[in-house]
Amino acid sequence: MTASIKEVARHAGVSLGTVSNVLNRPDVVSPPTRQRVLDAIAELGFVRNDSARQLRAGHSRTVAIVVLDVSNPFFTDVVRGAEAVVEEAGAMLVVCNSGEDPAREHRHLDALEEQRVRGVLVTPVHDGRHPRLDRLVEHSIPVVLVDRGTGRANRCSVAVDDVLGGRLAAEHLVGHGHRRIAFVGGPFSIRQVADRRAGVAATLSEHGVADLRVVETPHLTVSAGRDAAEELAALPASRRPTAVFCANDLLALGVLQGVIGRGLRVPEDVALVGYDDIDFAAAAAVPLSSVRQPREQLGRTAAQLLLEEANDGGTHQHRHVVFQPELVVRQSSDHRRTPSRRGR
Amino acid sequence: MTASIKEVARHAGVSLGTVSNVLNRPDVVSPPTRQRVLDAIAELGFVRNDSARQLRAGHSRTVAIVVLDVSNPFFTDVVRGAEAVVEEAGAMLVVCNSGEDPAREHRHLDALEEQRVRGVLVTPVHDGRHPRLDRLVEHSIPVVLVDRGTGRANRCSVAVDDVLGGRLAAEHLVGHGHRRIAFVGGPFSIRQVADRRAGVAATLSEHGVADLRVVETPHLTVSAGRDAAEELAALPASRRPTAVFCANDLLALGVLQGVIGRGLRVPEDVALVGYDDIDFAAAAAVPLSSVRQPREQLGRTAAQLLLEEANDGGTHQHRHVVFQPELVVRQSSDHRRTPSRRGR
DNA sequence: TCCTCCGCATGAAACGTTTCATCGAATTTG
DNA sequence: CAAATTCGATGAAACGTTTCATGCGGAGGA
Numbered sequence: 001m002t003a004s005i006k007e008v009a010r011h012a013g014v015s016l017g018t019v020s021n022v023l024n025r026p027d028v029v030s031p032p033t034r035q036r037v038l039d040a041i042a043e044l045g046f047v048r049n050d051s052a053r054q055l056r057a058g059h060s061r062t063v064a065i066v067v068l069d070v071s072n073p074f075f076t077d078v079v080r081g082a083e084a085v086v087e088e089a090g091a092m093l094v095v096c097n098s099g100e101d102p103a104r105e106h107r108h109l110d111a112l113e114e115q116r117v118r119g120v121l122v123t124p125v126h127d128g129r130h131p132r133l134d135r136l137v138e139h140s141i142p143v144v145l146v147d148r149g150t151g152r153a154n155r156c157s158v159a160v161d162d163v164l165g166g167r168l169a170a171e172h173l174v175g176h177g178h179r180r181i182a183f184v185g186g187p188f189s190i191r192q193v194a195d196r197r198a199g200v201a202a203t204l205s206e207h208g209v210a211d212l213r214v215v216e217t218p219h220l221t222v223s224a225g226r227d228a229a230e231e232l233a234a235l236p237a238s239r240r241p242t243a244v245f246c247a248n249d250l251l252a253l254g255v256l257q258g259v260i261g262r263g264l265r266v267p268e269d270v271a272l273v274g275y276d277d278i279d280f281a282a283a284a285a286v287p288l289s290s291v292r293q294p295r296e297q298l299g300r301t302a303a304q305l306l307l308e309e310a311n312d313g314g315t316h317q318h319r320h321v322v323f324q325p326e327l328v329v330r331q332s333s334d335h336r337r338t339p340s341r342r343g344r
Numbered sequence: 345m346t347a348s349i350k351e352v353a354r355h356a357g358v359s360l361g362t363v364s365n366v367l368n369r370p371d372v373v374s375p376p377t378r379q380r381v382l383d384a385i386a387e388l389g390f391v392r393n394d395s396a397r398q399l400r401a402g403h404s405r406t407v408a409i410v411v412l413d414v415s416n417p418f419f420t421d422v423v424r425g426a427e428a429v430v431e432e433a434g435a436m437l438v439v440c441n442s443g444e445d446p447a448r449e450h451r452h453l454d455a456l457e458e459q460r461v462r463g464v465l466v467t468p469v470h471d472g473r474h475p476r477l478d479r480l481v482e483h484s485i486p487v488v489l490v491d492r493g494t495g496r497a498n499r500c501s502v503a504v505d506d507v508l509g510g511r512l513a514a515e516h517l518v519g520h521g522h523r524r525i526a527f528v529g530g531p532f533s534i535r536q537v538a539d540r541r542a543g544v545a546a547t548l549s550e551h552g553v554a555d556l557r558v559v560e561t562p563h564l565t566v567s568a569g570r571d572a573a574e575e576l577a578a579l580p581a582s583r584r585p586t587a588v589f590c591a592n593d594l595l596a597l598g599v600l601q602g603v604i605g606r607g608l609r610v611p612e613d614v615a616l617v618g619y620d621d622i623d624f625a626a627a628a629a630v631p632l633s634s635v636r637q638p639r640e641q642l643g644r645t646a647a648q649l650l651l652e653e654a655n656d657g658g659t660h661q662h663r664h665v666v667f668q669p670e671l672v673v674r675q676s677s678d679h680r681r682t683p684s685r686r687g688r
Numbered sequence: 689t690c691c692t693c694c695g696c697a698t699g700a701a702a703c704g705t706t707t708c709a710t711c712g713a714a715t716t717t718g
Numbered sequence: 719c720a721a722a723t724t725c726g727a728t729g730a731a732a733c734g735t736t737t738c739a740t741g742c743g744g745a746g747g748a
Binding site: 053062069073076079080087090096107108113116139257279282286 | 397440
């Protein structure tokens with residue numbers, strides 16, 4: 001149906017190579033000839049066939065990102081960051097969703113390799129040591145890990161310092177006079193969750209605060225947060241934590257809802273800090289304090305590392321970039337707790 | 345770097361065509377030969393080159409979806425629905441983000457056409473009459489419109505009845521005794537917004553309720569909702585609407601926050617109904633009533649129509665599927681307003 | 689025994705580009 | 719004026735598949 005270069009050439013009365021030159025090096029062909037070719041292209045509605053192009057070139061000009069969950073605001077922001085960089089470089093970003101399913105992830109990676117994509121940004125379902133990823137690298141398709149394990153040294157990675165994130169939240173709460181603090185999050189097999197908890201624990205012990213109550217949740221979801229709130233609210237006031245730090249904002253929104261529903265006030269009775277600073281955090285009924293990750297920045301940097309490796313090839317030095325999180329204080333934790341009121 | 349079929353053939357001591365047969369019609373090659381080929385494939389780490397495959401086949405096996413905003417929960421759910429169907433059919437779905445930018449949309453469509461994708465699901469930035477889309481169809485790449493204008497008759501479309509959605513919300517509020525009602529949403533150039541408002545207006549006039557206050561917003565965002573809340577809360581209680589219907593949930597979350605922040609109670613002082621029923625609606629501090637759209641269903645159906653057209657080709661009849669929305673009542677509007685309390 | 693048919697393997701052709709060595713004509717240089 | 723250089727256009731080769739007509743040897747039927 002669609003015209004090929006050959007037909008354009010015939011239509012314009014030139015050779016096949018000339019049409020190709022008009023497309024790729026317009027300057028080497030004389031203006032009148034060029035114009036005749038362009039007219040023919042317009043008239044026939046010619047569209048380049050990218051398969052043929054890629055076949056010749058040996059690789060495509062698209063970059064892929066494989067995310068754990070397309071409907072998680074964290075990842076969509078990472079995607080937007082990567083997109084900006086990739087588009088600026090004249091390439092195209094396609095998004096693949098593994099849905100936290102290793103089999104789907106595997107299928108996507110296979111397909112991407114068959115397509116000879118220029119490179120792959122990936123947050124692997126399990127860890128960064130996946131042999132599948134090594135194979136991509138062996139076949140000289142660069143891989144950059146996003147926010148999951150630095151893995152081997154044969155690839156770049158970008159991540160955020162989750163231990164520091166936990167520390168920031170803990171410093172803030174301790175500084176506001178809190179001594180009975182809870183950590184809500186899970187499962188701990190997720191490295192991020194474990195790191196955030198570790199940061200909190202370390203900071204508290206440095207301040208001589210021994211009492212960290214840990215509520216492990218099965219998921220990082222709103223409803224898991226509601227369940228955790230129930231457990232906490234059921235405690236007698238004298239033993240109930242005065243502050244709760246959640247491993248992500250979805251949990252924190254659930255805790256917020258559950259705690260308010262049981263007649264407790266936020267932040268007066270319970271201070272609350274989340275993680276990720278998704279847009280909905282600021283929009284909660286009590287605006288949520290949260291540890292912000294540079295989500296778009298994460299995507300941008302990952303894409304830059306990838307393009308650098310793809311273009312440079314031989315001399316590229318793999319790098320592991322770690323970003324610093326940042327605490328955003330809002331109403332949910334912004335209530336100074338004086339010693340006299342402690343334990344009320 | 346990566347081995348080709350030719351090398352596999354040499355390595356296994358067979359002809360090139362035989363390797364291809366092992367890959368595509370394993371049954372026509374004798375078991376011992378087949379095994380030798382498979383061994384060679386494994387040993388060389390052979391990976392099919394999809395470009396060459398597509399070049400030969402004339403089209404690719406991937407389907408694309410171009411969405412307005414990857415970070416909008418509505419679209420991510422549509423994507424998940426489409427994904428399920430496409431994967432089941434053994435194809436691959438790639439997601440492209442236009443970010444509501446016509447130029448980006450255009451670039452994506454160009455690239456997708458060059459790639460000879462199997463078909464395109466698209467929510468166009470402007471309307472469904474885009475000439476760019478006609479060109480795709482002319483070049484026999486099927487297009488299905490998702491939730492935006494049915495456009496011409498040369499393509500399928502899926503949508504949700506937004507007028508009905510407005511009616512459902514209005515019926516609910518009137519049935520609960522509300523007589524002073526506000527509609528918050530905008531810009532009205534978006535067909536969905538206009539339709540939802542029209543549904544409300546029609547229902548109210550059928551019930552003899554004349555008083556529909558319309559607050560037009562510049563965007564469908566949380567902060568626009570907060571601004572609208574300010575405007576409403578400033579009214580004297582005797583003239584303030586007792587119920588607010590918002591054109592989407594982000595607006596409604598903003599209104600909720602603004603209204604509570606000004607000391608009004610939801611639903612006692614102001615009942616609130618949103619639209620889309622995103623996950624965060626149920627998780628709000630006051631769980632939000634909302635008009636639910638079958639988001640995943642929308643994606644599934646669109647993908648089915650697309651694949652049907654792509655496979656069937658000649659005899660395909662274009663269809664325009666319209667879904668019914670459904671009201672989900674939660675706490676934010678679930679307060680029976682008796683005549684005696686009206687106008688309190 | 690001869691013919692036919694069947695199962696398997698073969699290798700050339702084609703898909704639509706890009707690249708590159710080549711060539712002719714026009715222009716410049718000595 | 720001959721030789722050298724430049725400019726523009728040419729067409730064949732190559733990229734890695736899939737497909738298809740062809741070939742070949744052995745088994746079954748007449």
